[in-house]
Amino acid sequence: MSLVTEKPVPVTDAINPPVAQSRFHKDGPLLKRLPLLPALVFMIIVTQVPFVLTLIISFFNWNSLYPNDVYFSWFSNYVAVFVNPDLRNAMLVTVQITVVVVLVSLLLGLGIALLLDRKFWGRGAVRTLLIAPFLIVPVAAALVWKHALYNPSYGLFNGILTWIWGLFGAGSQAPQPDWISQFPLHSVELELIWQWTPFMMLILLAGLQGRPLDVIEAAKMDGASEWQIFRYLTFPHLRQYLELAALLGSIYVVQTFDSVFTLTSGSLGTANLPFTIYQQFTLGHDYGGSSASGVVVVFLSIALATFALRTVSTLLKDESK
Amino acid sequence: MTAILPRTLIGTSTPEKRTRVRNRKAWLGVLAWVIALVAFAPIAWMILTSFHSETTAATNPPSLFAPWTFEGWASFFGAETGVSPLPYFINSAVTSLGSTLIVLILATPAAYALSIRPVKKWSDVMFFFLTTKMLPMVAGLLPIYLIAKQLGLLDTTTILILVYTSMNIPIAVWMMRSFLQEIPAEILEAAEIDGAGFFFKFVKIIIPLASPGLAATALICFIFSWNELLFANALTSVSAATAPVFLTSFITSRGLFLAKVCAASFAVSLPVLIAGFAAQDKLVQGLSLGSVK
Numbered sequence: 001m002s003l004v005t006e007k008p009v010p011v012t013d014a015i016n017p018p019v020a021q022s023r024f025h026k027d028g029p030l031l032k033r034l035p036l037l038p039a040l041v042f043m044i045i046v047t048q049v050p051f052v053l054t055l056i057i058s059f060f061n062w063n064s065l066y067p068n069d070v071y072f073s074w075f076s077n078y079v080a081v082f083v084n085p086d087l088r089n090a091m092l093v094t095v096q097i098t099v100v101v102v103l104v105s106l107l108l109g110l111g112i113a114l115l116l117d118r119k120f121w122g123r124g125a126v127r128t129l130l131i132a133p134f135l136i137v138p139v140a141a142a143l144v145w146k147h148a149l150y151n152p153s154y155g156l157f158n159g160i161l162t163w164i165w166g167l168f169g170a171g172s173q174a175p176q177p178d179w180i181s182q183f184p185l186h187s188v189e190l191e192l193i194w195q196w197t198p199f200m201m202l203i204l205l206a207g208l209q210g211r212p213l214d215v216i217e218a219a220k221m222d223g224a225s226e227w228q229i230f231r232y233l234t235f236p237h238l239r240q241y242l243e244l245a246a247l248l249g250s251i252y253v254v255q256t257f258d259s260v261f262t263l264t265s266g267s268l269g270t271a272n273l274p275f276t277i278y279q280q281f282t283l284g285h286d287y288g289g290s291s292a293s294g295v296v297v298v299f300l301s302i303a304l305a306t307f308a309l310r311t312v313s314t315l316l317k318d319e320s321k
Numbered sequence: 322m323t324a325i326l327p328r329t330l331i332g333t334s335t336p337e338k339r340t341r342v343r344n345r346k347a348w349l350g351v352l353a354w355v356i357a358l359v360a361f362a363p364i365a366w367m368i369l370t371s372f373h374s375e376t377t378a379a380t381n382p383p384s385l386f387a388p389w390t391f392e393g394w395a396s397f398f399g400a401e402t403g404v405s406p407l408p409y410f411i412n413s414a415v416t417s418l419g420s421t422l423i424v425l426i427l428a429t430p431a432a433y434a435l436s437i438r439p440v441k442k443w444s445d446v447m448f449f450f451l452t453t454k455m456l457p458m459v460a461g462l463l464p465i466y467l468i469a470k471q472l473g474l475l476d477t478t479t480i481l482i483l484v485y486t487s488m489n490i491p492i493a494v495w496m497m498r499s500f501l502q503e504i505p506a507e508i509l510e511a512a513e514i515d516g517a518g519f520f521f522k523f524v525k526i527i528i529p530l531a532s533p534g535l536a537a538t539a540l541i542c543f544i545f546s547w548n549e550l551l552f553a554n555a556l557t558s559v560s561a562a563t564a565p566v567f568l569t570s571f572i573t574s575r576g577l578f579l580a581k582v583c584a585a586s587f588a589v590s591l592p593v594l595i596a597g598f599a600a601q602d603k604l605v606q607g608l609s610l611g612s613v614k
Contacts, residue, residue, distance in 0.1 A: 031519060032440050035430030039490055040446065042427060046487035047453045050464035057463065112356060120350025128598065129357040132364055135597035137548050139565045140586035144367045147574060147582050154379035154579065156366055163382040171382070194363070202605045206613045241613065248609060255457050257551045258565075262572055274459040274551070281463050282555065294460035305455035309448060 051298070058291035065285045077292035087293060089269065090276040091300075094254060096185065097272055101192045101256075102249045106242065108193070109200025116201070117208045134198035142262035145191045150263075152178040184268035188259050196253065200245045207241030208234070250304060273297050371583035378579040393580025397588065406585065409567035413592075415478045416553075416563060417546035420485035424493045424542050425535065427486070432497035433527060437509060447498070450491040451610065458488065462555055469556055478561045484552050489542040492610060496541070499611030500534025501527065537603030540596045547593055564589045 061073040081087050116127060133141070149156045158176045165174035180187045211234060219229050257274040264270040266279060273293065280290035369385075370378045371394065377387035399405045435443045465484060466475075474480040504527065512522055528535070550565040557566060568589055571582045597604065605613050 032434060032438055034434075035519075035523075036434035036440060036446065039427040039431035039494060040449075043450065043453055043487060043490055046483065047456070047461070050461040050468070051456075053464035053467070054460055112353070115349055115353040115356070118346065118349065120346070120353060122350075122354065126353050126357040128601070129361040131597065131601065131604070132361055132594065135544075135594045136364065136590045137565060137568075137586070137593055139550050139568045140590045141363075143568055143571055143582055144363060144586050147571070147579055148366060148370055149363060151574070154381050156363075156383060159381045159383040166382060176381075194360070197360070199608060203609055203613055206605045206609075244609060244612065251455055255459065257459065261550070261554075262569070265572065274457065277459045278462065278551065278555065281466075287463055287467075290463055294457075294463065297457050298460045301455055301457050305452060309451065309455075 054291045054294050054298075057287055058295050060288045062287040063285050064287055073288065077288045078296070080289055081292050081296050086271070087273075087276060090271050090273045093185070093270060094272040094274075097189060097192070097256060098250055098253045100189050101196055101253050102246055104189075105193045105196040105249065106200045106246055108197045109245065110204050110238075110242070112197070112201045113204035113208055116205055130201060131198045133194050134196070136195070138195065138258035139262055141195055142191060142259045145187075145194075146180065146263050150179040150187055152176055152181075155179070180263060181268065184264050184270045188263050188270050191263065192253065192256060192259055196249060199252075200249060203245040203248075204238065204241055207238050211237050247304075247307060251301075254301065254304065367583045367587055371580055371587050373580055375577035375580050378583070379577055393584040396578075396581040397584040406564075406567055406588070409562055409564045410589075412478055412557075412561055413547055413564040416481040416485060416561075417543050419478070419482045420489065420546050421539050421542045423482065423486045424489045425539055428490050428493035428497055428538070429528075429531075429535065430523070431490075431494050432501050433523065435494065436498045436501045437504065437506075437527070447495065450494050453487075454491040454610070458551060462552065465552070466555060476557045476559060476561045480556055481553060481561065481563070484556070485542075485546040485549060488549070489545055492545070492607065493538050493542055495610040495612075496538045496607050497531070497534060497611075499606060500531050500538070503534075504530050534603070537600045537607060540600035541604070541607035544593050544596050544600075547596075 058077050059072060059074060060070055061076065062070045112130060116123060116130075120126075136144075147155070152158055153176075157179060158174075161176065162171050162174045165171050177183075216229055216233055219233060224232075255274055256272060257278065260266055260270055260272055260275045261278075266275045271279070274297075277290050277293045277297065280286050280293060284290070372389040372391070373384070373387050374390045374392050375396075377384045378393070380387075397406065434440050435447060440446070465480075469475045469480045508526060508530070509522060512526055517526070548565065549563075550569070553563045553566050554569060557563070568585060571578070571585060600607070
């Protein structure tokens with residue numbers, strides 16, 4: 001291919017005489033870029049074109065049931081997004097689900113990671129068992145929770161309550177709550193926490209195992225208590241992993257669709273933004289409105305993503321040091 | 322509490338203290354086991370229930386030791402209705418494997434251009450890939466639906482393969498980059514001195530050295546594609562519906578169908594469980610987009 005040489009890298013420059021340069025860096029600028037282009041072009045087309053389309057559609061009054069009544073409507077769809085109580089509610093629900101699920105699974109994940117960080121009999125088996133909830137297809141997990149665990153008449157939760165009360169000879173008086181109807185949002189959250197705790201646990205465990213053990217050993221020698229070691233050595237080291245786990249978790253949990261769709265079908269005040277947009281589009285046929293909601297979600301995610309990017313970029317910088 | 326004392330003095334502890342520490346350690350191991358068993362209980366319950374008859378599956382209190390039967394599984398395979406779940410699984414396999422293959426073909430060279438011989442502004446390109454992952458998929462649902470409709474791709478595996486490919490390329494690029502970075506530069510330089518061209522270097526040196534990472538990336542892309550429901554549900558109806566779409570038919574409960582639901586849920590999850598355990602050691606690296614090793 002092209003014989004144009006790149007600027008020699010300083011290190012090799014020092015080692016190799018200048019004559020060797022032309023053989024050493026055979027990849028010219030075009031050849032260097034070529035392997036990147038297919039993926040980059042594909043991603044630009046597949047992600048940016050739909051977004052531009054969403055942006056355009058969001059300024060139109062367009063309901064697919066009235067194909068002859070499509071016109072430019074300025075910001076009316078956006079006004080609707082912020083005035084419509086359903087959508088405002090959906091935003092609040094999205095924030096609540098994300099915050100609760102991420103915080104609780106992060107704390108549980110931290111506790112479990114600390115437990116798994118020590119040697120005990122069957123540690124590998126325990127780790128495998130703990131990862132399993134994350135490896136159940138989300139719809140399948142939600143189905144099992146809905147029918148086999150939460151069901152008021154034959155679900156496992158109420159079955160266990162009957163069994164415990166039965167031990168005291170009062171099986172018929174056991175409380176039998178209808179979990180999903182009585183605690184709709186908590187039901188969704190609990191199922192999500194069950195699925196996401198392994199994710200947090202894995203990231204934090206990797207962080208724990210990357211601790212500088214010699215420093216901790218030295219602190220132990222100096223008589224530092226376990227709490228002191230955790231507070232002043234483990235926690236500061238773990239901080240960036242906690243941030244990363246929380247941010248990546250938020251990015252995934254904000255997009256939750258399967259659990260809401262399966263457990264409650266968005267009823268009882270559990271409809272989050274992804275579910276609401278889906279519903280606006282499939283049931284309401286409101287193309288303009290669902291596009292405007294989509295654009296709003298994109299901007300909310302950009303705010304979230306900016307934080308995430310900052311965390312990831314510090315990790316990337318650490319790596320290149 | 323001071324570092325002045327000789328190490329031997331601090332290092333020795335009384336026998337009672339040592340037993341106490343050992344007892345507490347044993348107790349923490351037991352606690353870990355209890356948590357693991359509680360976390361795994363819903364899955365164990367799902368598997369157990371799938372082997373119970375519909376009547377013993379739906380009892381309160383639960384009948385743990387009811388005799389095993391394959392009724393639920395037979396019903397899942399369409400014993401009564403004659404509707405086989407197989408086409409859904411085939412569609413899932415085609416879309417997941419197809420998109421994973423395309424992702425690897427596109428992402429591996431891209432990761433090469435971003436790590437081993439980095440192009441100018443490589444970090445900007447990395448962040449472009451990352452931002453596409455952070456934008457909610459649902460915002461692209463309507464335009465992709467309209468484009469698919471225009472191109473006659475609704476209810477085809479092709480459109481799902483395209484969507485899943487775009488969903489996984491950022492993950493694969495980030496993951497593959499972190500794996501390629503582990504290849505020692507000396508090996509490539511030695512090959513270059515011997516006059517190896519790009520293609521030779523790529524096929525004969527990089528691919529073999531990166532194959533464990535390549536396999537882990539493939540497994541994770543496979544899992545994400547297999548799991549996806551939102552787009553599969555909105556873009557397909559009959560002929561291209563995937564296994565998760567098949568599961569949505571069980572959302573509203575009807576009669577005694579618990580064993581069948583559990584059998585179906587377990588069957589759909591089985592490929593992901595296998596892929597996940599196969600990729601267990603690299604799972605974190607994939608989920609954290611290569612930033613945690």
